[in-house]
Amino acid sequence: MGELAELSEALMMRVQEIAQNGAEIPPAFHCRNDQGREIVPPTESPVPIINFSLLSPSLSKTEEGQKELEKLKTACSTWGCFVARGHGIPFDYQTKLIKTCREFFAQPMEEKIKHPKTLESVQGYGGDPLPTEEGMKVDWFDRLVLTTFPEEMREYKYWPTKPTSIREVIIDYCLKMKVLGNDLNKAMARSLGLEDEDCFAKQFGGDKERMDTSWNLYPACPKPELILGLRPHNDASGYSILAQDDLGLQVEKDGKWYSVPHFPDALTIVLGDQMEIMTNGVFKSVEHRVVVNPKNDRFAVVVGYIPDVEKEIGPVEGLTKDGGAKYKTVKNYVDMYYNQFVTTTKALDLLRI
Numbered sequence: 001m002g003e004l005a006e007l008s009e010a011l012m013m014r015v016q017e018i019a020q021n022g023a024e025i026p027p028a029f030h031c032r033n034d035q036g037r038e039i040v041p042p043t044e045s046p047v048p049i050i051n052f053s054l055l056s057p058s059l060s061k062t063e064e065g066q067k068e069l070e071k072l073k074t075a076c077s078t079w080g081c082f083v084a085r086g087h088g089i090p091f092d093y094q095t096k097l098i099k100t101c102r103e104f105f106a107q108p109m110e111e112k113i114k115h116p117k118t119l120e121s122v123q124g125y126g127g128d129p130l131p132t133e134e135g136m137k138v139d140w141f142d143r144l145v146l147t148t149f150p151e152e153m154r155e156y157k158y159w160p161t162k163p164t165s166i167r168e169v170i171i172d173y174c175l176k177m178k179v180l181g182n183d184l185n186k187a188m189a190r191s192l193g194l195e196d197e198d199c200f201a202k203q204f205g206g207d208k209e210r211m212d213t214s215w216n217l218y219p220a221c222p223k224p225e226l227i228l229g230l231r232p233h234n235d236a237s238g239y240s241i242l243a244q245d246d247l248g249l250q251v252e253k254d255g256k257w258y259s260v261p262h263f264p265d266a267l268t269i270v271l272g273d274q275m276e277i278m279t280n281g282v283f284k285s286v287e288h289r290v291v292v293n294p295k296n297d298r299f300a301v302v303v304g305y306i307p308d309v310e311k312e313i314g315p316v317e318g319l320t321k322d323g324g325a326k327y328k329t330v331k332n333y334v335d336m337y338y339n340q341f342v343t344t345t346k347a348l349d350l351l352r353i
């Protein structure tokens with residue numbers, strides 16, 4: 001078998017199957033390394049919790065509103081992450097979303113691989129290629145990745161049709177996240193005291209922002225101390241909005257791993273590299289990873305909120321007054337990020353001035 005064919009075949013094998021077969025965990029998954037960092041449990045985790053409803057512009061002059069904006073600024077600049085409650089997405093709606101995600105992954109493999117990820121694209125159903133050579137390490141998860149907005153970027157060949165509601169659920173949820181993203185862009189600008197509260201929205205491209213969605217399944221694993229659902233990484237997005245059905249996400253701060261607390265009604269916002277660039281380093285792109293549960297499968301629906309690929313982004317004017325720009329401008333950072341992924345130099349480091 002040729003190398004490419006072998007790799008394609010490997011792409012077809014899924015972590016879910018390995019977990020269901022109950023076989024030994026292949027050594028390629030043995031990649032957990034806590035890097036000597038203490039792990040702070042969720043019950044003691046100080047990861048900030050923001051009440052989104054208090055970020056509304058109508059409250060920004062009130063004491064409560066001011067306090068929450070201040071909290072948002074501290075969360076984004078010291079943690080690069082926060083848990084959002086009071087965001088207005090009904091709890092039933094979120095439950096339905098996660099249910100559809102579970103239904104998708106519960107289908108037989110023949111159904112799911114009708115729209116597989118290919119070697120050319122990160123879109124479709126798949127995950128990390130299973131190793132084809134010695135020393136390759138892989139994460140313990142399967143995922144469905146799709147670009148949902150702008151509409152003209154959709155490639156329906158990667159979009160599943162079952163369960164029957166799936167396309168509608170994906171689009172409708174991303175539309176809701178578009179509204180939330182718009183509100184968050186404004187709130188972040190207000191929290192930084194920027195004159196133009198649309199400065200981030202403009203960088204995202206107005207209505208042309210890109211939104212990628214990733215539906216992640218982390219099968220239960222009897223040996224969570226050996227493996228990672230997702231190895232430490234920073235997101236290439238502006239920020240990612242996560243709905244999860246369980247604990248597992250950890251963020252790095254001051255050399256420790258902090259477990260992100262889980263509330264079924266909450267969404268977690270993880271700041272990516274492009275928000276760090278746009279805020280001239282005031283907000284922080286946060287390193288994060290996922291640990292796996294020994295008993296239960298874990299599901300997460302991630303929406304990457306990303307600047308328009310045609311748009312040049314860079315530090316916003318109001319944040320370069322003292323000391324100038326710390327980052328170069330860049331277009332289509334996501335591609336740059338993935339091109340750098342296999343090297344030792346991070347894409348963000350190439351843009352630092």
Ligand SMILES: O=C(O)CCC(=O)C(=O)O
Binds near residue numbers: 216235240242288302
């Ligand atoms: O599953 C999670 O909680 C995090 C997922 C994540 O970090 C990602 O998809 O980039």
Ligand SMILES: [Fe+2]
Binds near residue numbers: 233234235240270288
């Ligand atoms: Fe991530």
